[in-house]
Amino acid sequence: MVSTPDVERNLTESKHLIAMAVEAGAKLILLPEYFCSMSHQDSEKLPIAEKFGDGPIQNFLAKISQHYGIWLISGTIPLISVKPNRILNTTIVFKPDGSIAARYNKIHLFEFLTGEESYDEALTIHPGDKLCTFESPFGRVGLSICYDLRFPELYRAMSDCSLMALPAAFTYTTGRAHWEILLRARAIENQCYVLAAAQGGHHENGRHTWGHSMLIDPWGDILAIKEGEGPGIITGKIESERLTSVRESLPALRHRVFSI
Numbered sequence: 001m002v003s004t005p006d007v008e009r010n011l012t013e014s015k016h017l018i019a020m021a022v023e024a025g026a027k028l029i030l031l032p033e034y035f036c037s038m039s040h041q042d043s044e045k046l047p048i049a050e051k052f053g054d055g056p057i058q059n060f061l062a063k064i065s066q067h068y069g070i071w072l073i074s075g076t077i078p079l080i081s082v083k084p085n086r087i088l089n090t091t092i093v094f095k096p097d098g099s100i101a102a103r104y105n106k107i108h109l110f111e112f113l114t115g116e117e118s119y120d121e122a123l124t125i126h127p128g129d130k131l132c133t134f135e136s137p138f139g140r141v142g143l144s145i146c147y148d149l150r151f152p153e154l155y156r157a158m159s160d161c162s163l164m165a166l167p168a169a170f171t172y173t174t175g176r177a178h179w180e181i182l183l184r185a186r187a188i189e190n191q192c193y194v195l196a197a198a199q200g201g202h203h204e205n206g207r208h209t210w211g212h213s214m215l216i217d218p219w220g221d222i223l224a225i226k227e228g229e230g231p232g233i234i235t236g237k238i239e240s241e242r243l244t245s246v247r248e249s250l251p252a253l254r255h256r257v258f259s260i
Helices: 007-023 042-048 055-070 147-152 151-155 170-191 240-249
Strands: 028-031 071-073 077-080 087-094 102-107 111-113 116-118 133-136 138-144 163-168 194-196 200-202 207-209 213-217 222-225
Touching: 007 028, 007 163, 042 077, 055 071, 055 087, 055 213, 071 163, 077 138, 087 138, 087 213, 147 163, 147 213, 151 170, 163 170, 170 194, 170 207
Parallel strands: 028 071, 138 163, 163 194
Antiparallel strands: 071 087, 077 087, 087 102, 111 116, 133 138, 194 213, 200 207, 213 222
């Protein structure tokens, strides 16, 4: 997606893309980080923050998942936190009946400063402190968000998963340099599938995001990638036989000496 500051426009766009994915056969769908709002100022996330389990954004996603009978991983939604003037940047997983299967609050908060770019999520986001995995028909799924990708210890703690899901809004600068390398590394070292949905293009708030959403298999092969900028979808298959084959032929996870 190339989300805007307008929540309703973003929900309409996401509904269209979800319908496209369902038409292509998708049973599990992942949206990008900040899919519902890429605001002009980070402080603009505060007025749209919702209470967990209720709110127009969550209700929209619950209805969509129920309507299509899909597993829907929400990208991220701003939720009310215990800290004044700070939100939680949260991924919520909806089951095919519209109920909530899991939630994950982003742990690692992005900070980046160059001569032309400046970001500090800690100014408006309160960090989470718990891992989150959930059981699905596709195996155990681990949740992470954007900047988390740079912390391999987080993924190692979820190495029993078949799939790692990562909604993101990598900047063009950091994405061009590191996005594919980091995603493939997380897949290879944990011998699991990695599905990453990204913002990708020039946003109305002036940001430029890298995009290149992709699905990577346990060997590190890229199965699908969204080339170019602008909204769109990618689809691919998660095959338990492929996961088992990679882990049995190269049992690296069993050979670990150190544990965290």
